[in-house]
Amino acid sequence: MEIREQIFKSLSAVKEKSPLIHHITNYVTVNDCANIVLAIGGSPVMADDKEEVAEMVGFASALVLNIGTLNARTIESMLSAGIRAKELGVPVILDPVGVGATQLRTNTAEKLIKELKPEVIRGNMSEIKVLAGLEVAIKGVDSLADEEDSSVVAQKLASELGSVIAITGKTDVVSDGTRVCLLDNGHRILADVTGTGCMTTSLIGTFCGADKDYFTGAVAGIISMGLAGEFAYASLRPGEGIGTFRARLMDGIYNLTPEILAKEGRIRYE
Amino acid sequence: MEIREQIFKSLSAVKEKSPLIHHITNYVTVNDCANIVLAIGGSPVMADDKEEVAEMVGFASALVLNIGTLNARTIESMLSAGIRAKELGVPVILDPVGVGATQLRTNTAEKLIKELKPEVIRGNMSEIKVLAGLEVAIKGVDSLADEEDSSVVAQKLASELGSVIAITGKTDVVSDGTRVCLLDNGHRILADVTGTGCMTTSLIGTFCGADKDYFTGAVAGIISMGLAGEFAYASLRPGEGIGTFRARLMDGIYNLTPEILAKEGRIRYE
Amino acid sequence: MEIREQIFKSLSAVKEKSPLIHHITNYVTVNDCANIVLAIGGSPVMADDKEEVAEMVGFASALVLNIGTLNARTIESMLSAGIRAKELGVPVILDPVGVGATQLRTNTAEKLIKELKPEVIRGNMSEIKVLAGLEVAIKGVDSLADEEDSSVVAQKLASELGSVIAITGKTDVVSDGTRVCLLDNGHRILADVTGTGCMTTSLIGTFCGADKDYFTGAVAGIISMGLAGEFAYASLRPGEGIGTFRARLMDGIYNLTPEILAKEGRIRYE
Numbered sequence: 080m081e082i083r084e085q086i087f088k089s090l091s092a093v094k095e096k097s098p099l100i101h102h103i104t105n106y107v108t109v110n111d112c113a114n115i116v117l118a119i120g121g122s123p124v125m126a127d128d129k130e131e132v133a134e135m136v137g138f139a140s141a142l143v144l145n146i147g148t149l150n151a152r153t154i155e156s157m158l159s160a161g162i163r164a165k166e167l168g169v170p171v172i173l174d175p176v177g178v179g180a181t182q183l184r185t186n187t188a189e190k191l192i193k194e195l196k197p198e199v200i201r202g203n204m205s206e207i208k209v210l211a212g213l214e215v216a217i218k219g220v221d222s223l224a225d226e227e228d229s230s231v232v233a234q235k236l237a238s239e240l241g242s243v244i245a246i247t248g249k250t251d252v253v254s255d256g257t258r259v260c261l262l263d264n265g266h267r268i269l270a271d272v273t274g275t276g277c278m279t280t281s282l283i284g285t286f287c288g289a290d291k292d293y294f295t296g297a298v299a300g301i302i303s304m305g306l307a308g309e310f311a312y313a314s315l316r317p318g319e320g321i322g323t324f325r326a327r328l329m330d331g332i333y334n335l336t337p338e339i340l341a342k343e344g345r346i347r348y349e
Numbered sequence: 350m351e352i353r354e355q356i357f358k359s360l361s362a363v364k365e366k367s368p369l370i371h372h373i374t375n376y377v378t379v380n381d382c383a384n385i386v387l388a389i390g391g392s393p394v395m396a397d398d399k400e401e402v403a404e405m406v407g408f409a410s411a412l413v414l415n416i417g418t419l420n421a422r423t424i425e426s427m428l429s430a431g432i433r434a435k436e437l438g439v440p441v442i443l444d445p446v447g448v449g450a451t452q453l454r455t456n457t458a459e460k461l462i463k464e465l466k467p468e469v470i471r472g473n474m475s476e477i478k479v480l481a482g483l484e485v486a487i488k489g490v491d492s493l494a495d496e497e498d499s500s501v502v503a504q505k506l507a508s509e510l511g512s513v514i515a516i517t518g519k520t521d522v523v524s525d526g527t528r529v530c531l532l533d534n535g536h537r538i539l540a541d542v543t544g545t546g547c548m549t550t551s552l553i554g555t556f557c558g559a560d561k562d563y564f565t566g567a568v569a570g571i572i573s574m575g576l577a578g579e580f581a582y583a584s585l586r587p588g589e590g591i592g593t594f595r596a597r598l599m600d601g602i603y604n605l606t607p608e609i610l611a612k613e614g615r616i617r618y619e
Numbered sequence: 620m621e622i623r624e625q626i627f628k629s630l631s632a633v634k635e636k637s638p639l640i641h642h643i644t645n646y647v648t649v650n651d652c653a654n655i656v657l658a659i660g661g662s663p664v665m666a667d668d669k670e671e672v673a674e675m676v677g678f679a680s681a682l683v684l685n686i687g688t689l690n691a692r693t694i695e696s697m698l699s700a701g702i703r704a705k706e707l708g709v710p711v712i713l714d715p716v717g718v719g720a721t722q723l724r725t726n727t728a729e730k731l732i733k734e735l736k737p738e739v740i741r742g743n744m745s746e747i748k749v750l751a752g753l754e755v756a757i758k759g760v761d762s763l764a765d766e767e768d769s770s771v772v773a774q775k776l777a778s779e780l781g782s783v784i785a786i787t788g789k790t791d792v793v794s795d796g797t798r799v800c801l802l803d804n805g806h807r808i809l810a811d812v813t814g815t816g817c818m819t820t821s822l823i824g825t826f827c828g829a830d831k832d833y834f835t836g837a838v839a840g841i842i843s844m845g846l847a848g849e850f851a852y853a854s855l856r857p858g859e860g861i862g863t864f865r866a867r868l869m870d871g872i873y874n875l876t877p878e879i880l881a882k883e884g885r886i887r888y889e
Binding site for chain 3: 376379380383384387388393394395396397398400401404405408422580584595596597598599600601602603604
């Protein structure tokens with residue numbers, strides 16, 4: 080099946096099944112992640128205590144782990160929920176926010192990858208390079224890495240880990256180790272809003288919760304955010320900015336259909 | 350006094366007194382809860398550490414406990430604040446988010462109810478049925494229960510616990526064990542936004558902080574959210590969705606007057 | 620250099636350098652703080668675990684400490700990050716939210732001030748009076764103090780502590796112990812939105828991260844929020860309220876230029 084048919088099918092499945100997406104995530108963008116899952120057609124739950132996460136993930140169709148504001152309590156919860164998810168065949172989607180910036184982030188991301196073998200890992204180029212053992216210039220949780228060799232890095236890391244690797248940036252790259260897909264939707268204003276990366280990961284999680292084709296899930300999640308960003312930016316009038324843009328971004332996801340997704344996605348294969 | 354007069358009086362009291370509403374709540378919707386308390390005319394405070402909550406609740410006119418993302422630390426804080434609230438005659442409003450989904454949630458909700466005898470408990474039909482000891486199909490924190498027998502369940506549980514029970518859904522039900530009130534405001538798009546349940550509980554808390562008639566407080570809180578949802582939905586133009594809706598929802602609460610509340614509420618008694 | 624030239628230069632520096640602003644803050648307004656830092660041109664990071672904050676602050680240009688929902692874990696993180704910040708010459712900006720309301724807040728604010736000697740402290744009149752050892756009527760985290768003697772209090776406390784003191788209210792006051800500046804931008808609707816105080820502190824942090832003139836940073840941060848509030852309020856149409864206002868507030872910050880800031884600031888010296 081061609082990729083456009085796949086993403087059409089994947090969004091249709093989200094709308095039909097309304098998969099429950101369990102997040103253990105950061106306190107900065109948690110509300111945005113919950114709302115974007117609802118906007119695309121899924122159902123979010125954000126339980127994060129170790130006493131209940133293994134039980135909660137039993138109801139879930141996907142588990143999103145985001146280390147944006149990790150701490151000892153939630154790291155333990157991520158491992159507990161992740162181990163249970165793997166037992167149950169629930170896909171694990173990892174967002175290694177700021178990995179490389181601190182030892183705690185690097186150690187945690189590496190441990191989660193080793194223990195859980197996530198079905199999808201999404202990060203910016205800096206983050207993915209850290210995971211790939213390559214040298215990068217890190218500044219907080221922002222990316223400074225150049226993005227030229229994204230597709231090589233994505234494909235190599237995907238092969239090594241057996242995970243789908245998604246690198247978001249000016250051009251986004253998704254690879255499962257065999258296929259490499261380049262995506263050109265989006266607008267640079269997305270980088271001026273906090274949590275657009277986290278939200279993209281939550282969208283990927285929602286697709287992966289509805290359709291077991293995780294490569295397609297990563298492609299569909301990224302294109303969804305890119306298209307919504309384009310729509311939202313195009314709607315801005317003089318004097319408007321990221322406040323209005325954020326609301327319109329949610330509107331864009333809410334109004335996305337399988338038809339639009341399949342038609343407007345700018346997809347290239349390498 | 351007739352219920353429309355009561356809710357008129359209750360919103361007038363909120364606007365006049367600007368009651369301080371102490372929340373111990375979840376990290377997903379805490380910002381929305383703070384803003385909706387401000388929007389209706391109250392004043393929110395979200396302190397949640399056990400070292401200060403008993404002291405903070407001494408300034409408050411109501412205490413809202415929401416178990417959406419409970420953990421060992423905040424459960425202890427809820428009990429500490431709740432016990433002090435009862436000593437001081439500060440009403441306790443409980444939102445048992447996702448009770449029944451995990452043992453931790455069920456145990457915590459039961460403990461809070463037993464120890465604190467909340468003045469009001471607001472949940473969806475699944476959650477209230479769990480508290481009533483009835484069988485339900487739970488899926489995460491969402492409700493799948495049918496809502497036919499809401500009024501019977503609400504009245505019975507209210508009698509048993511001595512609490513006002515508020516069940517929100519397509520038709521909302523409020524009972525104090527004697528009276529049963531059915532409310533028909535709202536729009537189904539409210540379910541597409543995270544936190545509309547939590548926000549309704551915060552509104553109920555604000556009314557209960559200004560006016561000791563807790564049955565009226567529950568009715569007024571629910572109608573407020575329903576009306577704001579109707580206004581917000583009616584304002585949407587093509588291409589708009591839950592992003593814009595959320596902003597307009599806050600606008601709707603902000604512009605609500607005692608007159609509109611009393612006039613536009615769709616209220617039936619059983 | 621005259622103050623208008625200084626704030627022009629300071630916002631230009633923010634736009635040019637995009638300073639990384641490390642926050643350890645509350646869970647109510649953390650998303651707003653991250654977005655407002657991005658909107659003005661900075662880059663936020665919200666890491667708050669003691670295992671990584673000292674490392675993370677090494678990348679930062681300023682550290683914002685906000686005690687809105689403090690707890691044992693984050694108090695320790697604030698001290699750890701703060702001590703490292705001082706070693707590195709990274710300015711520390713303190714928002715003593717609700718100090719005086721509980722013993723925990725008072726003790727923590729006093730400890731942070733003693734240990735870290737923050738470059739800037741921003742609060743409302745009640746909070747600053749508590750720090751100055753003056754009597755106030757506290758109600759939760761809201762200010763009830765009268766604001767007549769703001770400039771005296773600000774100047775005295777600034778001299779004592781060696782910090783820039785910023786008191787926000789109807790008229791805002793900034794003092795470094797020598798200079799006292801009165802600011803008249805803003806609109807009272809800002810008090811109807813949660814987090815406008817926190818966001819102002821984050822803006823101050825962003826200016827201080829780009830330009831070592833902290834008195835100017837406090838002035839520029841406060842005027843930015845005031846102007847954005849004026850623009851946002853002026854844009855409201857009938858039926859709109861704080862939901863729309865919040866989005867427009869972010870828009871206002873996003874579209875702020877050094878020219879507008881310097882020209883529209885209402886600044887008086889005492």
